[in-house]
């Protein structure tokens with residue numbers, strides 16, 4: 027086991043690789059009261075300040091069995107061009123990817139193993155799932171040391187893919203041990219890597235060793251995003267006082283407490299006890315609330331003991347007490363109902379949102395908020411409901427959904443997260459479309475259009491998953507634009 031000083035030195039060397047000029051950080055690694063080690067501010071940090079830029083020790087396809095497969099080099103998922111390498115069986119999309127250094131290294135390791143069956147009989151999904159751990163075998167010694175210093179999950183369910191791999195290849199016990207350890211480390215620490223906005227690519231994960239030292243809080247004081255070089259940029263989203271722990275968030279920011287806690291328990295093996303989890307109303311957002319089972323009552327049900335996953339729930343208005351088993355039954359029925367929706371079909375989503383969803387759940391529930399976000403991302407943006415095709419009521423709906431979700435994000439105290447940046451971008455776009463349709467309204471809307479695109483730009487710039495026309499929109503519709511009025515809205519015609 028490395029000492030904290032040894033780990034700090036490895037971390038400094040790792041960060042130095044991509045930011046050689048930056049020797050100084052306003053944080054240190056220390057033991058944390060909530061679990062293992064954590065990062066702590068050594069000086070006051072301002073909102074928006076850069077904390078560090080991390081880069082992955084390894085990256086590779088995510089490990090779920092249901093993840094849609096793609097090229098193991100570039101992630102492309104175009105099924106027509108995908109083929110399997112005849113030496114190692116990995117999926118590729120082009121000869122260029124096959125000739126890449128990345129594939130060369132992967133292929134050397136896998137084709138070097140003695141296989142028990144011919145390579146085309148080995149599942150490409152299994153090979154993809156094992157690829158990130160396989161890549162750890164080729165890391166240089168100092169990076170192996172840093173990898174081994176990270177926390178590893180110890181429960182027996184981690185590493186099952188390596189047991190499966192062993193059915194197909196004669197792995198030495200040392201290789202099996204190293205691969206299993208790598209899976210346990212990846213499962214405990216890997217981050218999903220964001221893909222460029224609007225692009226459909228295979229979902230990838232990366233092992234970012236410094237970010238891996240951040241513990242979780244459901245209202246984190248940092249945000250992260252990825253740039254074109256697959257670097258992970260970590261910034262403060264609110265002021266962080268010297269001595270305070272620096273947190274990230276391992277779960278969905280708009281999920282209700284029971285869903286977040288269960289997800290954290292299943293994937294990271296701890297029950298979160300942060301301030302948000304302790305407050306059943308989640309700062310008045312009622313994200314987990316269900317409708318009271320008494321049809322004469324319009325109140326909301328919430329857990330009586332939010333930190334107890336089997337707690338009974340109670341109506342805040344009439345006091346009705348509902349056993350946890352009934353709540354679970356309703357939640358799984360709602361899950362099936364939502365699972366039956368076709369999320370690609372905007373009209374179906376809109377109809378469900380407008381007419382049916384409130385019959386079952388309060389407007390504040392995370393399921394409604396999720397539907398709202400899906401509609402926001404799609405209205406005006408996808409084929410069949412482009413800006414010029416939106417009806418007046420759809421445009422008004424988009425605007426009001428953006429405003430409502432921004433209120434929830436603000437109530438939770440999430441600061442300038444990626445989500446807020448995106449919501450501001452979509453609000454700006456809806457307002458700009460309104461001004462284009464009704465030029466007389468432009469003067470009235472101008473200040474808000476300028477302010478929303480400017481704020482969105484400041485939050486999202488440099489982020490690979492931000493809308494590609496962000497900068498152009500800011501130039502044309504942001505504060506101080508010198509573009510002639512008649513040209514300002516041309517970007518909406520793209």
Ligand SMILES: C[S@@+](CC[C@H](N)C(=O)[O-])C[C@H]1O[C@@H](n2cnc3c(N)ncnc32)[C@H](O)[C@@H]1O
Nearest residue numbers: 060061062063177215238239240241242294296
């Ligand atoms: C990515 S690691 C974070 C760094 C870790 N503390 C270490 O020492 O390497 C994730 C693990 O840290 C612990 N952890 C993180 N956040 C936590 C929290 N809010 N409460 C309890 N444990 C937490 C859990 O064991 C979790 O599986």
